[in-house]
Amino acid sequence: MDRRKFLKTAGFTTAVVGGMILSGCSNNKKEEVKNVNVSKKKETTLKVCLSWPKTLPIMGEGIYYFADRVKELTDGALKIKIYGANELVPALGVFDACSKGQIDGFHSGPYYWKGKNPAFSLFSAVPFGMVADEMNAWLDFGGGMEKWRELYSKYNLIPFKGGNTGNQMGGWFRKPIKSLADLKGLKMRIPGLGGEVMARLGVKPVNIPGGELYTALERGVIDATEWVGPALDIKMGFYKVAKYYYSGWHEPGTVLELTFNKEKFDKLPKEFKAAIEVASNDMHSRMLAQFQYENGVALKKIMDGKYGVKLCEFPNDVNEAAKKAIKEILEENANKSTDFRDVYETIERFFPDTRKWSDVGMKWFLDVRDTNFKYDKC
Numbered sequence: 001m002d003r004r005k006f007l008k009t010a011g012f013t014t015a016v017v018g019g020m021i022l023s024g025c026s027n028n029k030k031e032e033v034k035n036v037n038v039s040k041k042k043e044t045t046l047k048v049c050l051s052w053p054k055t056l057p058i059m060g061e062g063i064y065y066f067a068d069r070v071k072e073l074t075d076g077a078l079k080i081k082i083y084g085a086n087e088l089v090p091a092l093g094v095f096d097a098c099s100k101g102q103i104d105g106f107h108s109g110p111y112y113w114k115g116k117n118p119a120f121s122l123f124s125a126v127p128f129g130m131v132a133d134e135m136n137a138w139l140d141f142g143g144g145m146e147k148w149r150e151l152y153s154k155y156n157l158i159p160f161k162g163g164n165t166g167n168q169m170g171g172w173f174r175k176p177i178k179s180l181a182d183l184k185g186l187k188m189r190i191p192g193l194g195g196e197v198m199a200r201l202g203v204k205p206v207n208i209p210g211g212e213l214y215t216a217l218e219r220g221v222i223d224a225t226e227w228v229g230p231a232l233d234i235k236m237g238f239y240k241v242a243k244y245y246y247s248g249w250h251e252p253g254t255v256l257e258l259t260f261n262k263e264k265f266d267k268l269p270k271e272f273k274a275a276i277e278v279a280s281n282d283m284h285s286r287m288l289a290q291f292q293y294e295n296g297v298a299l300k301k302i303m304d305g306k307y308g309v310k311l312c313e314f315p316n317d318v319n320e321a322a323k324k325a326i327k328e329i330l331e332e333n334a335n336k337s338t339d340f341r342d343v344y345e346t347i348e349r350f351f352p353d354t355r356k357w358s359d360v361g362m363k364w365f366l367d368v369r370d371t372n373f374k375y376d377k378c
């Protein structure tokens with residue numbers, strides 16, 4: 001038996017990971033102290049770029065929270081340097097820049113890259129599909145995260161959960177939508193599968209980075225935009241230029257991504273890798289809680305009439321046409337793209353049972369929980 005094999009059998013394995021000596025004996029206090037010191041010397045900084053301004057509330061705060069958690073978890077050895085949209089690379093250039101190793105990571109949304117692979121939209125949101133809890137369950141237990149990592153590895157990337165916005169609002173319209181006919185010819189900023197559905201309904205969908213949206217809406221470059229929900233939308237100022245605010249079905253629980261260059265990530269010490277995983281999960285759940293809280297606060301102000309906004313629901317013919325459209329779109333994408341079909345199959349296996357539980361548990365409860373809410377007549 002060679003020495004290495006013997007040590008392994010005897011339970012005395014040692015391994016050098018990123019210059020750090022790990023021992024099979026975890027109770028050796030002397031060695032633990034040494035590990036921390038060695039980590040400190042191996043200080044690493046990762047450059048992470050955003051697809052939105054770094055001052056953006058909630059989503060921007062989320063990435064700074066992540067950076068702080070990583071710093072704490074690694075005793076300051078791993079630092080995350082954050083760059084807002086267009087500081088190092090264009091807002092929607094982060095995927096390519098990270099894939100090529102020009103930046104180390106990015107905070108964005110996978111549906112922005114559907115032009116590279118239609119399957120990526122599924123990791124963000126499916127119209128009339130999963131809400132935040134269901135998305136989390138699919139990613140962690142339904143095979144979603146496994147597929148996401150498998151697909152992104154083809155682009156030299158590794159994704160982590162980067163937050164969830166919860167249910168999103170349908171968007172801001174300059175004129176009321178009284179029937180399906182009113183959507184025809186409207187130019188609207190709406191990404192992902194939601195954009196594909198709107199296209200079937202006669203809308204011209206475009207994707208514009210968040211930082212440029214207000215000006216586009218104000219100048220009439222677009223007639224309508226969706227963004228996220230009351231908290232962020234009010235801060236973006238859309239209410240000043242579009243007065244009709246619709247509830248939505250296009251993004252029921254949108255997942256954001258915190259993605260790293262895979263080659264770079266693979267070379268990190270395993271304690272750094274674990275810190276990134278733990279801190280991203282922490283950011284992910286915290287962000288959903290913050291959206292839930294702040295959306296409620298902002299919605300109250302809208303309902304109190306502070307912004308002169310009408311809260312609306314889409315008419316039935318729009319909703320029914322959208323439901324029909326998403327079925328066709330999912331089927332067509334699955335026929336066109338093997339990746340899309342593979343990912344969508346995991347959703348089809350997972351979703352029916354989860355959906356029943358959501359209906360029997362949550363929907364029943366929400367329906368009987370007393371509410372006096374009525375939409376404005378739009």
Ligand code: CA
Binds near residue numbers: 168226227
């Ligand atoms: Ca959105």
